[in-house]
Amino acid sequence: MIDFNRPPFVGKELDYIKQAVDFGKLCGDGEFTKRCSAWMRDKFQVSHVLMTTSCTHALEMAAYLCDLKPGDEVILPSYTFVSTADAFVLRGAKLVFVDIHPETMNIDETKIEAAITEKTKVIVPVHYAGVSCAMNEILDIAKKYNLKVVEDAAQGVNAYYNGKALGTIGDFGCYSFHETKNYSMGEGGALVFQKDEYLEAAEILREKGTDRSKFFRGQVDKYTWVNYGSSYLPSDMNAAYLYAQLEMADEIDKKRHAIYDYYDKKLRPLAQAGYIEQPYVPEYASHNAHMYFIKTKDLEERTKLIQYLREKGIWSVFHYIPLHSAAAGLKFGRFHGEDVYTTKESERLMRLPMFYNLEMDKVEYVAQCILDYPEFNK
Numbered sequence: 001m002i003d004f005n006r007p008p009f010v011g012k013e014l015d016y017i018k019q020a021v022d023f024g025k026l027c028g029d030g031e032f033t034k035r036c037s038a039w040m041r042d043k044f045q046v047s048h049v050l051m052t053t054s055c056t057h058a059l060e061m062a063a064y065l066c067d068l069k070p071g072d073e074v075i076l077p078s079y080t081f082v083s084t085a086d087a088f089v090l091r092g093a094k095l096v097f098v099d100i101h102p103e104t105m106n107i108d109e110t111k112i113e114a115a116i117t118e119k120t121k122v123i124v125p126v127h128y129a130g131v132s133c134a135m136n137e138i139l140d141i142a143k144k145y146n147l148k149v150v151e152d153a154a155q156g157v158n159a160y161y162n163g164k165a166l167g168t169i170g171d172f173g174c175y176s177f178h179e180t181k182n183y184s185m186g187e188g189g190a191l192v193f194q195k196d197e198y199l200e201a202a203e204i205l206r207e208k209g210t211d212r213s214k215f216f217r218g219q220v221d222k223y224t225w226v227n228y229g230s231s232y233l234p235s236d237m238n239a240a241y242l243y244a245q246l247e248m249a250d251e252i253d254k255k256r257h258a259i260y261d262y263y264d265k266k267l268r269p270l271a272q273a274g275y276i277e278q279p280y281v282p283e284y285a286s287h288n289a290h291m292y293f294i295k296t297k298d299l300e301e302r303t304k305l306i307q308y309l310r311e312k313g314i315w316s317v318f319h320y321i322p323l324h325s326a327a328a329g330l331k332f333g334r335f336h337g338e339d340v341y342t343t344k345e346s347e348r349l350m351r352l353p354m355f356y357n358l359e360m361d362k363v364e365y366v367a368q369c370i371l372d373y374p375e376f377n378k
C-alpha cells in the first residue's frame with residue numbers, strides 16, 4: 001500500500017514538543033513559535049511573520065486587513081482550494097474567477113485586467129504546486145488600478161519567483177503547514193508581509209482585538225480591547241513540531257526534488273509519445289517540489305488510470321472541482337470571460353504519491369506501474 005501523503009517526520013519533533021512542555025508556555029507566541037517566525041523572516045527575507053492556526057486563517061486575516069466591504073470584488077482563479085475563496089466571502093466580497101494557464105494551472109495574468117471593475121479591491125494569485133504565478137505582471141496591474149495582492153502561497157513555502165520567496169512579493173502572503181504540505185505542524189499557517197504599516201492591525205486582529213502584543217513588548221502597560229478580532233494563534237506544541245522541520249528544510253526540499261525528478265525523468269517517454277502531459281516550470285520560477293502531477297488525455301482515462309493504480313496498491317488523487325461550478329461558487333461569484341482551460345485541465349490532472357518519508361523504491365514502483373499501464377503500451 002503506497003499512501004498518497006503522510007505527514008512529514010524528520011526526527012526531532014517529539015524532543016521539541018517535550019521542550020515546549022518544559023518551557024511551561026503552551027499558548028501562542030511561545031519559544032518555538034518565535035523560533036519558527038525568526039527562521040522564516042531570515043530565510044524568506046520578509047519583515048513580518050505571524051504564525052496562525054491555518055492558511056485558511058491567514059487568508060481570513062489578509063481579507064480583513066484589505067478592508068473589504070460587502071460588494072467589493074476579488075479576482076482569483078477558479079482552480080484552487082476552497083479556502084482561497086472562503087476568506088473573502090466571509091467579508092461579503094464577490095468572487096470574480098478568471099481562467100488559468102494550462103501549463104502551470106496558475107491564474108492567467110493576461111485575463112485579469114478585463115475582469116476589473118470599480119468594485120475590484122484585491123487580486124489573489126495562487127501559486128499552484130509551489131510554482132510561481134507571473135508576479136511582475138500581476139503587481140503592475142495591481143499598481144495601475146490601486147489593488148491589493150494577497151498571495152495564496154499555501155503550497156509555495158520555500159519556493160521562489162526570480163529569487164524572491166513566494167508570499168513575500170504582494171501585500172500579504174499566506175502559508176500552510178497542514179500535514180499535506182512540505183513543512184508541517186499538523187494544522188497551521190502563517191501570514192507574512194513586508195510593510196510595517198500592517199503590523200499593528202494584524203497583531204490586534206490575531207489577539208482577539210487586543211493590543212496584547214504591544215503589552216508583551218512593553219510598549220503599553222496594560223492590554224485592552226481596541227478593535228474587533230479573533231484568535232488565530234497556534235499552540236507552541238504545534239510550532240515545536242514545525243521547528244524540527246524548518247531546521248531540516250534543505251533535506252526535506254532535497255528529498256522532494258529527488259522524487260519529483262525521478263517521476264519526471266522516468267515518465268518522459270510517455271509524454272514524448274503523447275500519452276500524458278508533465279508539469280511545466282517557467283524560467284522565473286524555482287519550485288519546491290510540492291507535488292508531482294500528470295495529465296491524461298481526458299477525464300475517462302484519468303478515472304481508469306487512478307483505478308488501475310489503486311489495484312496496484314497506489315493512491316493517486318485528483319483535485320480541484322473548479323469553484324465556479326460548485327454550489328457556493330455560483331452563489332458568491334461569477335466567471336469572467338471564457339472557461340477555456342479551468343474545467344478541461346482540472347479533469348485531466350492527477351497527483352502521484354509525494355511526501356518526505358516516501359522511500360525511493362516505492363517511487364520507482366509507482367513510475368514503473370504507470371509505464372506498464374496497458375493503454376500506454378498499445
Ligand SMILES: *Cc1c(COP(=O)(O)O)cnc(C)c1O
Nearest residue numbers: 054055056081083154176178189
Ligand atoms: C492547503 C491549501 C490551503 C489551506 O491551507 P490550510 O492550512 O489547510 O488552511 C489554501 N489554499 C491552497 C491553495 C492550499 O493548497
